[in-house]
Amino acid sequence: MKRDDIIEYSLGAGHSEEEGTQIRKKIWFVTAVLSVVTAVEVLLGVFWGSMGLAWTVVKFAFIVMTVVKAGYIVMVFMHLGDERKMMKYFILLPYAAFILYLLFLLFFEANALVPTLLS
Amino acid sequence: MSGEVSKVIDQETLWEGGRSPFSVSYGKMMMWFFLISDALTFGSLLGSLGFMRHKYIDTWPISEAIFTHFPLTHAHLPLMYVAFMTFILIVSSVTMVLAVEAGHRMDRKGVTKWLFWTVIGGAIFLGSQAWEWSTFIAGPDGDITTWADNATLTQHFYGRGFTADNPIAGPVQYSQFFFFVTGFHGTHVLSGVILNFIILLNVLKGKYEGVGHYEMVEKVGLYWHFVDLVWVFVFTFYYLV
Numbered sequence: 001m002k003r004d005d006i007i008e009y010s011l012g013a014g015h016s017e018e019e020g021t022q023i024r025k026k027i028w029f030v031t032a033v034l035s036v037v038t039a040v041e042v043l044l045g046v047f048w049g050s051m052g053l054a055w056t057v058v059k060f061a062f063i064v065m066t067v068v069k070a071g072y073i074v075m076v077f078m079h080l081g082d083e084r085k086m087m088k089y090f091i092l093l094p095y096a097a098f099i100l101y102l103l104f105l106l107f108f109e110a111n112a113l114v115p116t117l118l119s
Numbered sequence: 120m121s122g123e124v125s126k127v128i129d130q131e132t133l134w135e136g137g138r139s140p141f142s143v144s145y146g147k148m149m150m151w152f153f154l155i156s157d158a159l160t161f162g163s164l165l166g167s168l169g170f171m172r173h174k175y176i177d178t179w180p181i182s183e184a185i186f187t188h189f190p191l192t193h194a195h196l197p198l199m200y201v202a203f204m205t206f207i208l209i210v211s212s213v214t215m216v217l218a219v220e221a222g223h224r225m226d227r228k229g230v231t232k233w234l235f236w237t238v239i240g241g242a243i244f245l246g247s248q249a250w251e252w253s254t255f256i257a258g259p260d261g262d263i264t265t266w267a268d269n270a271t272l273t274q275h276f277y278g279r280g281f282t283a284d285n286p287i288a289g290p291v292q293y294s295q296f297f298f299f300v301t302g303f304h305g306t307h308v309l310s311g312v313i314l315n316f317i318i319l320l321n322v323l324k325g326k327y328e329g330v331g332h333y334e335m336v337e338k339v340g341l342y343w344h345f346v347d348l349v350w351v352f353v354f355t356f357y358y359l360v
Binding site for chain 2 (some may be wrong): 014015016017020023024027030031034035038039041042044045046059060061062065069070073074076077078079083084086087090091092095098099102103106107109110111113114115116
C-alpha cells in the first residue's frame, strides 16, 4: 500500500444533500438527548438528598445515564454504528472485557481495604 | 455505500492482503486502535479513582459541597460550573460532527464554519478548566497565594461534612485525583484543539479539496469525540458519584 489518504474502502465516505438533511436531523436529536440527560444528572446531583432517594439508587441512575450518553456519542457521533458489525465487536468487546474485569478486581480489593475495617 | 467487491480499486491502494479489513481506510482504523489504547489508560485511571473512592468510603469528600463556585458571582451554585463545562464540550462535539457531515458533502464552507466553532468550544473549555483549578487551589479562604491552608496536594481538607469554618481531613487522594484526572483529560483537550486548528488551516488552504475527500476531518473528529466521551465519564465519576 503506497498511499493512506485514499478512502475507497471507507463505508459512507460521502453522501448527497438529502442524506445530509437526514443525518443532521439525527445529530440534533442526539444533541437534545445528551443535553437533557446532562441536565437531569446535574439536578439529581444537587437535589438527590432533599428528594429522599437512596444513594444506591442515585448512583446506579448516574451510571445508567452515563452509559446512555456514551452509547450515543460512540454510535452516532463517532459513526461506529455505521461501521461493519465485526468492526464494532472488535472495538467494543475486548475493551469491555478488560475494563469490567479490572473494575471487578479494584472494587473487590477496595472494599477489603477500608481503613476502619482493617484497624 | 457500494461494497468493496463491486468496486474496482487500483492496485496501488490495495492492502497487502488484497482487500481492506472491515472496509475502513488505514488511517481510520489506526485512529480507532489508538483510541482503544487511550481508553484503556483512562479506564484504568478512573478505575483507580473508584478504588480510592471505595476504600475511603466514609471520608471521601462530597463534590457538590466543594464545587459550588461560579465566576463573577458569590452565589452558592453547586455543580453549575462543571455542568456548563460539560455542555460546552458536548456542543463542540456536535459542531465537530456537523463539520464531518459537511465534509461528506464536500461543502468546504460548512466544514470551515463548524470546525472554527469546535476550536472555539475547546478553547472555552480549557479556559474554564484553568478557572476551576485556580478556584480549587485557592481553597475555602479563596486566597490562591496561601497554599499551606488550602486543598493542595499536601493538605487535605474537604472531608465528608466539610464547611468553610470546619475543615475536616479527607483523604489526600481526592485532590491528587482531581489534578491528575482533569489534568490528563485537559492535556487531551489541548492536543485536540491544536489538531483541530491545524486541520482548520488545511481546510482554509483547500488541501482536502485537492485530495478529493475530507476524511482527515473525520479522523480528527474521532479523537475529539473521544475527548468528549472521556469527559462524560469524568463528570460522572469524579463530580457526581
